[in-house]
Structures are given as structure tokens and as C-alpha cells.
Amino acid sequence: MNTTEAILTRRSVRHYEAGFKMPESDLTTILRAGMYAPSAMNKQPWEFLVVTDSVLLTMVRDNHPYAAFLTDAGMGIFVCVDLSKEYNGMGIMDVSMASQNIMLQAHDLGYGTCYCGIYPDRCEEFNDLLKLPEHIQPIGLIALGKPSKEVKQPEERYNSELVHFNQW
Numbered sequence: 001m002n003t004t005e006a007i008l009t010r011r012s013v014r015h016y017e018a019g020f021k022m023p024e025s026d027l028t029t030i031l032r033a034g035m036y037a038p039s040a041m042n043k044q045p046w047e048f049l050v051v052t053d054s055v056l057l058t059m060v061r062d063n064h065p066y067a068a069f070l071t072d073a074g075m076g077i078f079v080c081v082d083l084s085k086e087y088n089g090m091g092i093m094d095v096s097m098a099s100q101n102i103m104l105q106a107h108d109l110g111y112g113t114c115y116c117g118i119y120p121d122r123c124e125e126f127n128d129l130l131k132l133p134e135h136i137q138p139i140g141l142i143a144l145g146k147p148s149k150e151v152k153q154p155e156e157r158y159n160s161e162l163v164h165f166n167q168w
């Protein structure tokens with residue numbers, strides 16, 4: 001799959017084959033893509049907490065209002081910022097870029113993802129459950145697994161009215 005195809009055909013996947021186990025090498029490939037994202041001053045202030053334990057996943061799912069599919073996906077990656085490493089408060093942007101890389105790489109390998117928002121409302125909610133140290137702030141949670149249904153592609157999203165040249 002080339003880059004254009006990956007970008008245009010990636011969709012949020014909310015139906016997964018329960019019980020599927022991803023090979024570790026694929027997970028490494030996916031996380032490596034995250035770690036190759038751009039970051040302010042190249043600080044790479046990300047940390048990735050991969051939750052696969054079914055009891056923990058169920059508890060995460062039950063504490064998030066829009067992630068019912070997480071347990072079927074079988075894996076949730078908390079994309080976190082290390083506040084002691086980020087440059088000038090830009091960690092959120094850094095880990096967002098890493099998140100998109102992760103989703104595109106997963107899609108390229110045939111997996112489905114769905115980004116579930118943590119920042120700004122839910123950053124504290126999982127601290128105890130996941131035993132997060134104080135300097136680690138979760139920003140997003142990416143459900144990752146094998147899709148069980150094809151997701152409908154959207155209407156064309158390119159809109160020339162949103163593009164401005166030189167001055168507004």
C-alpha cells in the first residue's frame with residue numbers, strides 16, 4: 001500500500017474479531033512507526049502503554065464512554081507524553097503525530113484502529129488503574145486489532161474552500 005492509499009483508506013474501526021492475537025513483530029513495526037514521528041526539538045517525549053490484559057482492558061473500556069469495542073480489539077495503546085522530556089508544552093502535538101503514524105502503519109499491515117480521546121478530560125482517570133507515574137500523561141488511546149467488518153469510505157473530503165493561498 002502506498003502512502004496516498006494508506007492515508008485515504010484508513011478509517012476508524014469499531015468492529016473487531018474477538019480473540020485475535022497479533023504477532024509481536026507486527027506490534028513492534030507499528031510502535032516503531034510511532035517513534036519515527038516528528039517532534040518538537042526532536043525530544044521524542046512519547047511513551048506507549050500497551051494494554052492486552054483482558055481484565056484491565058475491560059476496566060479501561062468501562063471507564064471510557066466511547067470505547068465499547070476495545071475488548072474485542074484485544075489491545076489498547078495509551079499514547080502518553082513524558083512531561084519531563086517534552087519541549088515547551090508541545091508534547092501533545094508530538095504524541096498526536098506519533099498516533100497518526102501508528103494508525104497508518106497498522107492499516108498498512110491490515111489491522112484496524114480507532115483513536116479514543118483521553119486529553120483533555122480523561123487524563124487523570126486511568127492513573128491509578130495503570131499505575132502511571134506523575135510525569136506520564138496519557139493523551140490518547142488507540143484500539144488496535146483485526147477488523148471484522150469493512151468500514152464504509154466517506155464522501156470526498158477535499159474541499160477547496162478550506163484552502164487559502166498567501167493571505168486570507
Ligand SMILES: Cc1cc2nc3c(=O)[nH]c(=O)nc-3n(C[C@H](O)[C@H](O)[C@H](O)COP(=O)(O)O)c2cc1C
Pocket residue numbers: 010011012013014066067114115116117118
Ligand atoms: C481527538 C480524537 C478523539 C476521538 N475519540 C473517539 C472516541 O472516543 N471513540 C471513537 O469511537 N472514536 C473517536 N475518534 C474517532 C473519530 O470519531 C473519527 O476519526 C472520525 O469520525 C472520522 O472518521 P475516520 O477516522 O474513519 O476518518 C476520535 C478521534 C480523534 C481525532
